[in-house]
Amino acid sequence: MKKMIIASTSTLHGGTYLEYLLPMLEHHFSNAKTIVFIPFARPGGISHDEYTAKVSDAFAKIGKSVVGLHTFADPKQAVMEAEGIFTGGGNTFQLVSQLYALDLWDSLRAALEKGTPYLGCSAGSNITGVSMQTTNDMPIVYPPSFQTLGAIPFNLNPHYLDPDANSTHMGETRETRIKEFHVYNRLPVLGLREGSWLEVHGGTITLRGALTARLFLQGQEPVELESGTNLSDL
């Protein structure tokens, strides 16, 4: 039975790393002493060790220890035996490439299915969707596929940003980019603003946090969903 928190961002403006999530994480990971951390998205190119140290500092505040997945001789086994799993944000192309290089997708799916508590932030949330094709990240490495976990039956756009009416910039808005996705793909896309997250308990997916989220369905006008909305039937 899945038990996941899928967050738009690790950090809110003015807050510290994971700060706004910690009270909930204490409950989410209540049966875990040690969290296996997947550092492969390497935000800003930070090393696996540095990234793991940053995550350790945050989880220490709720009495959890953290071990980087890159330190295990058998990462598949580490995922299967983990008491809890956290995939951090950064570059989704790099994260997905590394998960393919280590052939970790089936192990991650099996861990999620058996109820290992999971936290994803940003890139670590992108990979819970059907594909990474609605990421905001730059394609700095070429992954063997864009397919991801499919732990939820739709795609996410984390850090969702509304169009800025005062902007003079002529690049595409986020909404335009997602509409372009729907020219070639049918999959629903949920624009998850910073401060929103999805709570997955078994087959139930619920929007959480103070904000609304923006749902894009192929061929339809986007709609705003209230916090508390059940997304299981998307």
Next chain:
Amino acid sequence: MKKMIIASTSTLHGGTYLEYLLPMLEHHFSNAKTIVFIPFARPGGISHDEYTAKVSDAFAKIGKSVVGLHTFADPKQAVMEAEGIFTGGGNTFQLVSQLYALDLWDSLRAALEKGTPYLGCSAGSNITGVSMQTTNDMPIVYPPSFQTLGAIPFNLNPHYLDPDANSTHMGETRETRIKEFHVYNRLPVLGLREGSWLEVHGGTITLRGALTARLFLQGQEPVELESGTNLSDL
């Protein structure tokens, strides 16, 4: 001998499509009566025909006719025999996928080498670099490779945006994304602001327009380059 204009954007804020480029394009395409237009990037999912009509309207102002590459039975031949070529903006992943599907890369390289005047805007500029790995676009389709024309010996980031000091958004800035590219890649990246373009004459590449451009080299602090800078030795 190459003869290319590689522009950050097709349209400036408050201007009409291609408006700011038209006086220069009249000169650039002076020996061409008809421009072959590559519409594959499909901005906003617009059809090839609709996109070609929009481009025709703009080029009509300088007395040029436009034919969409999608209308030719033999697109390779069309590229090789073109009097001028324009690749429009939109989604770079879709553009690159289509150029691979039609196996057009070598024909495009040959046309550029023999001096066919070329205009690229945005996605159509991205493909003149060594790879499309510094695009801002969403990976809405999976191309067989990220390698592109290599008509210039570096990569571009069109629509380059400076960090917004007042932003509360926690997503990566453009500069952070390009620095992440340099964790895994050595290639120089030129951040080309809207209103800037590159002029390529033979082996000489010159920055044009009123603005500076931001050059990112692996392991170095980015620098601002003045308009008129010769980029041939990057």
